[in-house]
Each structure stands twice: as structure tokens, then as C-alpha cells.
Amino acid sequence: MRSLMAVLKALGDENRVRILAALEGRELCLCQIVELLGLATSTVSKHMSVLEQARLADRRKEGRWTYYRLADQDVPPAAARATALVLRSLAKDPRIREDARRLKQILRLDPEELCPKQSE
Numbered sequence: 001m002r003s004l005m006a007v008l009k010a011l012g013d014e015n016r017v018r019i020l021a022a023l024e025g026r027e028l029c030l031c032q033i034v035e036l037l038g039l040a041t042s043t044v045s046k047h048m049s050v051l052e053q054a055r056l057a058d059r060r061k062e063g064r065w066t067y068y069r070l071a072d073q074d075v076p077p078a079a080a081r082a083t084a085l086v087l088r089s090l091a092k093d094p095r096i097r098e099d100a101r102r103l104k105q106i107l108r109l110d111p112e113e114l115c116p117k118q119s120e
Contacts, residue, residue: 003054003055003076003079004076004078004079006050006053006054006055007054007055007056007076007078007079007082007083008082009050009054010050010051010053010054010056011054011082011083011086013047013050014095015037015039015044015047016047016050016051017086017087017090018036018037018095018096018099019033019037019044019047019048019051019057019068020051020056020057020070020083020086020087021087021090021096021099021100022036022099022100022103023057023068023069023070024070024087026069027067027068027069028067028068028069029065029066029067029068029111029114029115030044030045030048030065030066030067030068031111031114031115032103032106032107032109032111032114033048033068035106035109035114036099036102036103036106048068051068054079055071055074055075055076055079056070056071056075056079056083057069057070057071058070058071058072058073065111065115070083
């Protein structure tokens with residue numbers, strides 16, 4: 001029951017669902033996610049922690065960069081189904097579509113320039 005509650009908590013927040021939608025099919029640097037959401041780095045880090053605890057997202061470090069992607073191993077089947085249902089249901093949501101459009105622009109930016117900009 002504890003793992004199911006963690007998944008429900010993770011999927012119960014609009015920003016976390018937006019993050020999951022953005023991670024679909026790709027890996028993003030933390031600073032790219034921050035840019036997309038327009039939230040403080042510490043807030044996005046907390047959201048990512050909730051997604052990791054629910055085993056919906058995985059993290060890897062590369063030097064000073066932290067990259068996230070949708071979890072592909074050790075995801076409880078119920079969590080995978082719930083996530084797929086939420087993402088499928090919101091695929092045409094205006095906010096998710098706008099995020100996808102903005103993400104295309106963000107992905108053109110050099111993370112070397114993007115990350116220092118956020119700490120100003």
C-alpha cells in the first residue's frame with residue numbers, strides 16, 4: 001500500500017505531471033526542467049525527489065549536471081499503468097501542449113548557459 005500511496009502522491013500534483021510529460025521519451029537536465037516550469041531550482045528538486053521516491057523517475061549525475069528520465073526499471077506495474085493513463089489522458093491538455101512547444105525551444109539552448117542563468 002505504501003508504494004501505491006507514493007505513486008498517487010506523485011501523480012496528484014500538476015507540476016509533477018508536467019515533469020513526467022516532459023520526460024516522456026527523453027532525458028532532461030534539472031536546469032531544463034526548471035526553465036520549463038518557471039519554478040525555483042529547490043522546488044523542482046523537491047518535485048523530482050517525490051517522483052524518484054515513487055519510482056517514476058530516475059536520476060543520473062554527470063559532472064555537475066543532474067539528468068532525469070522516466071524510470072524504466074523496478075517500476076511497479078500499477079505505477080506504470082497509472083502514469084500511462086494520466087499522460088494519455090492529458091496528451092491534448094492545453095498546458096501540456098504548451099509545455100511541449102516551450103520544451104522544443106529550451107532544448108535548443110545550451111545547458112552550459114542555461115544553468116548559470118538560473119542561479120543569478
